Amino acid sequence: MQEQLSLIDLVLNASFTVQLVMFILLMASVLSWYMIVQRFIYFRNARDEMYGFEERFWSGIDLAQLYREGNEKASDGHPALGMESIFRAGFKEFSRLAQENEMDSEAVMEGSRRAMRVAAMREEERLERHLSFLASVGSTSPYIGLFGTVWGIMHSFRGLANSTQATLATVAPGISEALIATAMGLFAAIPAVLAFNRFASKVDVLSNRYDTFMDEFSSILYRQAYALRAREKRAG
């Protein structure tokens, strides 16, 4: 052990508190990496879906046709995601309210807008899931690691007080093992902070796009609602 001061030995010989701190940090690191990769895949899917849907939406396709396609996709096991779910919520509410004759165009618009807003909120919530965990790992794990280090150094200096001959060799392993805790804390924190910042900005970008889409879509629905009511008035 004196010859080869390996990392494993240091960790195994650490005091219980330091070992606990290391374990917590390892778990935090594993979980935060899980969430980083998971969010990465999710955001990539959401972005691809958004581009694909926007392309189909502005290709001049009939809205009812687009809605039916979404139905088919959902029954195939591909539930609507992101922008498409906003579209589906708004269009469903619009067509349901438009069938009721006593509803005027303002009320129809109000209802479909509210439905879209709810769907958009839900999408944003889904985008932001796990981000708070990344943020708290990023902000607290250096402190946890520091705690482990301070505790370990405290421990090794107390051992120094008991020994008659104070050499560097008596404290060095303790300090070395204690510093591993700080290293692990930083190791967990740095990717978590980086990923949190990146994902937070991605959430902003995506929710802005959703807002824009909501406005565009509601202007289309507005036109349709007025045209419908005007036709009914002429007919009736």
Next chain:
Amino acid sequence: MSSSIYAKPAAPRIILRPALVSVLLHVLIIYLMTVNWSGSEREIVRTKPAPKVINARLVDVSEFRPKPKPKPKAAPKAKTKPVVKAKPKPKPKPKPVVKPKAAPKPKPVVKEQAKPEPRITEQELAAIARADLARAVAEEEQAAEATATAAEMAASYASLIQQTVINYWSRPPSARNGMEALLAIQLIPTGEVVSVSVLKSSGNTAFDRSAMNAVEKAGSFPELQQLPAGEFEKTFRRFRLLFRPEDLRY
């Protein structure tokens, strides 16, 4: 498909791939850390017994030393005092002394000698002066001989120091042909190393460090005690050692 728009949409679950990636990443990092630590350790052990083909060379530094220079010269001066004194002094004031005498050469010497012993005749003075001159020449020759043998001794001690240092030198793996580190070493007459410093770095810190380590490990050269003090002062009080790895096979 649920009829309510407020029902929670079924989000696609993404679990397997991130979990795999995360666990694999951590396992890989832990593996790399442990392997690296023990790996570097093993490498050091392996390089130690490797054959050392090195060449350390003593550099004569009498011209580089500003401080000890006057010291060794002072020693011979003390030995041949009367002659040396007599020689330089007449030079600045030959004229006032020369006036009454014909021979200009022995004159200044006579004048010097005459002052402390005014009763001796001129012939005697001349004889004494000639004898002094002869003795001075002989002494100088002797001194020259002595320094010659001392220089030889110094050279042999230099090679001894060189050999000792070489034995303690463990060349770093980053050493390359053409590297040169010049160390300034300070000794005390018991042969112990007082200080080592790098005068001219080779550009490779590990190489410089290994050279300094070699000198520090050698620690002392007790054989130097046998060297006459003057010679020690002249050559070994401060000297330089040039380190360069040659005949490296890589």
